[in-house]
Amino acid sequence: xxxxxxxxxxxxxxxxxxxxxxxxxxxxxxxxxxxxxxxxxxxxxxxxxxxxxxxxxxxxxxxxxxxxxxxxxxxxxxxxxxxxxxxxxxxxxxxxxxxxxxxxxxxxxxxxxxxxxxxxxxxxxxxxxxxxxxxxxxxxxxxxxxxxxxxxxxxxxxxxxxxxxxxxxxxxxxxxxxxxxxxxxxxxxxxxxxxxxxxxxxxxxxxxxxxxxxxxxxxxxxxxxxxxx
Numbered sequence: 001x002x003x004x005x006x007x008x009x010x011x012x013x014x015x016x017x018x019x020x021x022x023x024x025x026x027x028x029x030x031x032x033x034x035x036x037x038x039x040x041x042x043x044x045x046x047x048x049x050x051x052x053x054x055x056x057x058x059x060x061x062x063x064x065x066x067x068x069x070x071x072x073x074x075x076x077x078x079x080x081x082x083x084x085x086x087x088x089x090x091x092x093x094x095x096x097x098x099x100x101x102x103x104x105x106x107x108x109x110x111x112x113x114x115x116x117x118x119x120x121x122x123x124x125x126x127x128x129x130x131x132x133x134x135x136x137x138x139x140x141x142x143x144x145x146x147x148x149x150x151x152x153x154x155x156x157x158x159x160x161x162x163x164x165x166x167x168x169x170x171x172x173x174x175x176x177x178x179x180x181x182x183x184x185x186x187x188x189x190x191x192x193x194x195x196x197x198x199x200x201x202x203x204x205x206x207x208x209x210x211x212x213x214x215x216x217x218x219x220x221x222x223x224x225x226x227x228x229x
Contacts, residue, residue: 005062005085005226008035009055011078013069013092014042014155015127015136016148020068023215028222034059042070042155045077045100045162052078059083064225065168067092068211069185070159072193073101079168086225087172090211090218091179094193095164102161104189112186117155124154135183137209148209169197175225176201177210177218184208200224 008028010021018037028035036055040048052074056063062085067075072092079087093101108114116128116135127135132149133142140148176194180187180203187203194201202221206214 004228005064006033007059007061007063007083008033008222008226009052009059009063009065010035010037011040011048011052011065011067011071011074012038013067013071014125014159015152017153020148020209020212024211024219024222027215027219031219031223033223033226040071040074042153042159044156044158045073045164048074048159048162049078053081056081056083064088064222066090066222069093069208070101070155073159073162073164076164076167076169077162079172080166084168084172086228087169087174088222088225089174089176089194089197089199091177091182091185091190091208093185094167094169094174094176094197094199096167096196097165097170098163100161100163101159103163104193109186109188112189113183115184120154123157125157125160126152126154136207137212138181138183138207139213140207140209167197169199173225173228174199175221177221178203179206179208179210180204181206182208182210 066088116131133145137145176199
């Protein structure tokens with residue numbers, strides 16, 4: 001594959017930071033891509049979108065924008081940037097105009113597991129530490145999941161309820177990794193959002209933390225997006 005874009009910007013989701021992208025970052029860098037990792041504050045959707053735009057402003061050419069989980073909402077909002085030529089959703093929310101994570105999770109499919117989100121106070125949410133492994137990272141070692149649970153970044157309710165104004169997937173091509181073992185965003189919901197966005201879809205056996213547990217599969221799809229294929 002000859003890439004039409006060599007710049008990749010990675011956007012993390014709720015409860016985690018950008019360091020989780022390291023394996024994907026290493027694989028892409030090895031193959032010659034220029035990779036940036038956004039550390040979005042996850043306080044408000046607009047603030048996170050602005051953090052992404054600041055990174056996009058510094059890119060020197062066509063860029064693939066990648067989002068995991070809540071990061072999908074962020075790239076849907078920020079991805080209208082002129083340098084973005086493709087969007088990759090990794091077990092991610094892909095809201096339409098006026099939708100937010102809050103509205104998308106308000107009516108889960110029958111029998112779908114409910115993420116163990118608990119209030120931290122002062123307008124922030126976290127995942128229940130004791131349920132983090134099963135809900136978020138079931139295919140990672142228990143010790144790694146425990147570290148992730150204990151190093152959570154609190155998620156602001158302003159981010160949860162932030163509504164997308166003009167979804168980038170309506171004007172940009174998109175790709176989607178469905179995590180078939182996801183216990184946070186039900187796979188049927190992932191498939192429905194991917195279909196609505198007209199995304200090119202791959203299904204990979206993995207947890208919600210699939211970008212950590214299956215970095216090779218995620219990196220390969222990003223490379224396909226960069227090639228426009």
